[in-house]
Amino acid sequence: MASTSFSTIQSQITAGITSQFQTPMKEGQVVHGTIKKLYPNQTAEVQIGNQKVIAKLETPLKAGDSHFFQVEKSAPELQLKVVTGPLTQGNTMAQQGQQLLQAMNLPKTTEMQAAAQFFIKQQLPVSKDTLMQVEQLLKQLPKDITMKTALETIQKIIEMKLPLTTSMLQTVLSGKSTEGLHTILQNLQAQLQQDQTVTPALKNNILLNLQKIAEPFNAPAAGAMLGKQVEILQNQQLPLASRLPILQVLKESNILLPTASLTNPTPDTGKEAIVNSAGDQLLKLGQAAPGEKAQVLEQLRNWVSQHPALTTSQKSEVIALLKNDNQTNQMQLVNNALTKVFAEQSQQAIFLKDMNGLTPKDHLVSLLGKGGTIDSIAQALQQVTDISKNPASSNLVTQTIVSAEQQVMQQLDGKAFEHAMKEVLKSLGFGYEAKLGGNSEEIRQLASQLKPQIVELLQNQTISSAVRESAEIVLGRMNGLQILSNENGPQHQLLMQVPLEFLGKKMDATLEWNGRMKEDGKIDSDFARIMFYLQLDTLEETVVDMQVQNRVVSITLFNNDQQLSQFAEKFKETLKVGLSSVGYQLSGVFVKTFEEQKMASILKSKPNMYDAQGVDIRI
Structure with missing residues (x-):
């Protein structure tokens, strides 16, 4: 099932953080800026994205004008060079993109124009080399990936200072996917069972692990x-x-x-x-x-x-x-x-x-x-x-x-x-790299985890192409989830997927946790935002959005089943008592359809604001 509804909701979470993201500027990069104030000695206050900087300009400019600037020096003082004349206020994004590409002497291909417009819209610094790399990535996109999705993923890669390569793009795209792990693990299992090139010991170990994941109870x-x-x-x-x-x-x-x-x-x-x-x-x-x-x-x-x-x-x-x-x-x-x-x-x-x-x-x-x-x-x-x-x-x-x-x-x-x-995550081996520097007992236990077993499998050059492709998809998903789990100062994001099976039914759960760390390095349990994206046999696509502010919990359920609100009401008191027993207060449980959420997104006139006091996103 497509994950458009989840993306719509998830974008509200990331909007506030992304809009406040401050990308360090490097020499050679081009940025879009507006002259706010002029000072003596050709110094000016320039609005670049969401940040204001004091920069040394090569030529006198007029306050209020917008230009594309190239970073000549970033330290000890920021020096900017004008690369285009004043941008007309009525210029469309496409026209601004054309001006930028012309100033940088870059070809005006469809992919290049899309990349330029995206960087301008997101107000991100960009270099000529970066645009050329992005163009090549966009030309090689699989048919099922839209250019918009790819550009959003590329932005994430740049923010995390990762290499702009095809393999990295595929890895991060896989991590963002809400397609269930059940499907790709079953594909790997089927390919392994038919393959005769994998050593029996490794093959049996992987199949045993896949069985553990499928049968956590x-x-x-x-x-x-x-x-x-x-x-x-x-x-x-x-x-x-x-x-x-x-x-x-x-x-x-x-x-x-x-x-x-x-x-x-x-x-x-x-x-x-x-x-x-x-x-x-x-x-x-x-x-x-x-x-x-x-x-x-x-x-x-x-x-x-x-x-x-x-x-x-x-x-x-x-x-x-x-x-x-x-x-x-x-x-x-x-x-x-x-x-x-x-x-x-x-x-x-x-x-x-x-x-x-x-x-x-x-x-x-x-x-x-x-x-x-x-x-x-x-x-x-x-x-x-x-x-x-x-x-x-x-x-x-x-x-x-x-x-x-x-x-x-x-x-x-x-x-x-x-x-x-816990059993599924242990068997999958998420984050096994962190244990490689541990004691001998921890390293010995790694041999029973799926991820290092897949790494060993892919080192074998004789395995069939079908097995290799299935194994690479599984490994790419695991790596993508790890890459997307990151920290930005005190703010942390954790993304994981867990395939669960019980009562004869399968459930794929995607969990995104956004919160902050306290000074002692421990999670601040008073403030958090947790999103659960679930694929259920009966209720089908379901999203649970849980916000915690000063230990007060608000839960919103997104599902198209019109009767869900009646069922939710029956469990509300039990949930309230359960949360109270661990020191939390339930403020409310709300049920919405995905269509209602989309309308709310359209009507929202202001972006979500990031609250520095600890609330992750203000809705």
Whole structure:
């Protein structure tokens, strides 16, 4: 779907900032200026764009006249040379462009005239070389890119001091596109599956990553499934016919020890586990010297009593086994109890994290001896998922999969979508370059991210042209989003796209955040402007515009569904309470169609003004 409506709304955000952008002038550049005041010694105040400068002029001029000037010197004082006579006030943009091209001795091609008129209209300094570069870029434009879009993108490239090349233009254009990442990632997946020139290891790694991106809730569902299977296995009241298939699946997937049995399904593994996990706490108890055991028991009691993922009854159940240090078979009893409660919470509190960022499923896997690192937990869950989904699996095992997926769907909330977005962004590898200078553990983790894998793929000169083209499109989109995420003094802009899939539906989300940084380098959460551009299966094209001013939140929804305002009203109170719980006040929720927005843009007589006190855009 075309993104014209999003562009219309987005232009209001950028208009204020762009109009205030001050481009440093360099020697050789040509600028459009108006003489405001004359001073002695051929010095004058010249209005150039939105800024006034004091410049030394080569020849006497008349106040009020407009000219094209060439920058002779930029330091220590600005010196300007007149390159055209006074511009008539009634001159059209086309006529001014003709004068500029004639003065610079440049050809009057269609592309050159369009470039000259654009720079004049935007009041940007331009050099002869720049115009020649822009002309060549415009001559090579793809058919689906308009000259207006290309020139706006070129302006962005110049502002960011990036090279004016075809590849850079394509990269930034790709970053500005709101076409979903789902489509281009699926194209890459299809091309890879058919290609025989890519090394099997790299091919499998990329396909695995694409699968992770397409299934962000796979790990939570796997955790819920494992929890259900362990719960069945531990229930001695169930018949052997129900428990035996589960035992076989978990042993086959290497989740349980070979010594696991129906009478003792989850024996204490005694293996190292991730710090502050349940497995780590149990290991400390097992390794405690006799004189230290009472102290370790006390620490474990405190750990259990303060754990946010456990219910009051579950805490009491475990703490009852930690009363003294001479209980017979205490280690196995505590292990069984911890395994039981975290198996339950892997289904009931799927997305809840503790103070160390661990979910119940992470604690469960750590107790089963496979939780040495976050990566090993993920691998263990993937193994049990793969084997459980084997067509030869029993009906009972299949039922645990269905039950787990239902549990995940029932618990989709803010934490769930936070998890999904983080998982997708992690798998995509946005900004992996920033981690290249990090520690060895961070660098090792880069190998599992899509972006560095695509970079490695493109270094292979033998891959097919179809795979190369698909990979370049994906990489161009990622690089474009990074380039467009920039800072202008204290003001920062972040642009990202996240392909999400849940409930059998796909959603492409584009997010643009504009805000400022405080003196300590942290984001100022009191002021921000956030735009969400969404492609939804049912509501289709939707834009959410959220403004935060002094922690007061105003939300405008843009969609052509006439019934959306009725649905929005139902959730307004819930939204108000949710924002209040984190220190924000809701001022209102407004619903508009895209046509209403276009009319508002036409009727608006004044450009949006940038508020230096912190409000990003004044509407």
